[in-house]
Amino acid sequence: MTSMTARxxxxxLDARARAFALLDGGTARELCGPFDRIESPWLEPQGVVPQSDDGVVVVRGKLAGRAVVVIGIEQAFQGGGIGEVSGVKIATALSLAARDSRAGVPTAAVLLLETGGVRLQEANLGLATVAEVCAALLELRPLQPVIGVIAGMLGCFGGMSIAAGLCTELIITSEGRLGLDGPQVIESEAGVAEFDASDHPLIWSIDGGAQRIRTGLADTLVPDDVAAIRAAVIEGLGRGVPADHRSGWIDSLGALLAAVDPTDPPEPADLPAIPSKGDER
Structure with a gap:
């Protein structure tokens, strides 16, 4: 076992360093990087300093000798929020990978998902581009695997959690979190009695990586270690495109929701006991 000091x-790491850390040495090439200055035109008029890559890093290269595009969302910029430019960068990178795969150059994708969802300053534009991201992901995934990685500490929420659910495989750490609505959003809309956003043990007991694995909403739990995450991504790519995807389990996931009484919700520890499609597989 790898010791904590050896990890x-x-x-x-920031998004750019994460992407380069995953790829084989000497093969990484960033597309639409910061020196291309592809910025959001909507932030500065609202008093927000834009970032020259709009918070999304796109790097082509090889992973264990296999052609891959790694797309990383920078959690330190606007909470990983997705706007028009950053969303288009993600969608275009996925579509180009699909184009190359159809042309005889199989290109898989790895999404490094650290995002609170759509950027409030670009709400409608962000929602539209998240839809484009999901469409591009659905274009690529019948051809090549799309591996999602949620490492932490921000997690993956909002519209991009839908993209996470469309990935062929999801890798997550114990520190990672995954949910449609973030705890603070739930608390602000429904009150602290519904979800106390200051109760960190509660948050991780519901949205945390270990719980998402137990409930079948993520696939591989890994430690916070570059080598371990890289190995898990390589293994996921090696499994190829699955015969069916989690997003296709509509009936069984619907039955799971129907089994929960909203007036008497189960404790987090009881959630894995609710039958799911993952149990049947």
Whole structure:
């Protein structure tokens, strides 16, 4: 077992460093990088300093000798929020990977998902581009695997959690979180009695990586370690395109929801006991 002192933290890296850390040495090439200055035109008029890559890093390269595009969302910029430019960068990278795959150059994708969802300053534009991201992901995934990685500490929420649910495989750490609505959003809309956003044990007991694995909403639990996450991504790519995807389990996931009484919700520890499609597989 790797000792804590021997680990190289993946969480402590920014999006660009995470992408380069996953790829084979000497093969990485960034597309639409910061020197191309592809910025959001909507932030500065609202008093927000834009970032020259709009918070999304796109890097082509090889992973264990296999052609891959790694798309990383920078959690330190606007909470990983997706706007028009950043969303288009993700969607275009996925569509180009699909184009190359159809042309005889199989290109898989890895999504590094650290995002609170759509950027409030670009709400409608962000929602539209998240739809484009999901469409591009659905275009690529019958051809090549799309591996999602949620490392932490921000997690993956909002519209991009839908994209996470469309991935062929999801890798998550114990520090990672996954949910449609973030705890603060739920608390602001429904009150602290519904979800106390200051109760960190409660949050991780529901949205945390270990719970998402237990309930079948993520596939592989890994430690916060660059080598371990890289190995898990390589293994996921090696499994190829699955015969069916989690997003296709509509009937069984609907039955799971129907089994929950909203007036008497189960405790987090009881959630894995509710039958799911993952149990049948």
């Amino acid at each position: 190289a933290s993946f969480i402590e």
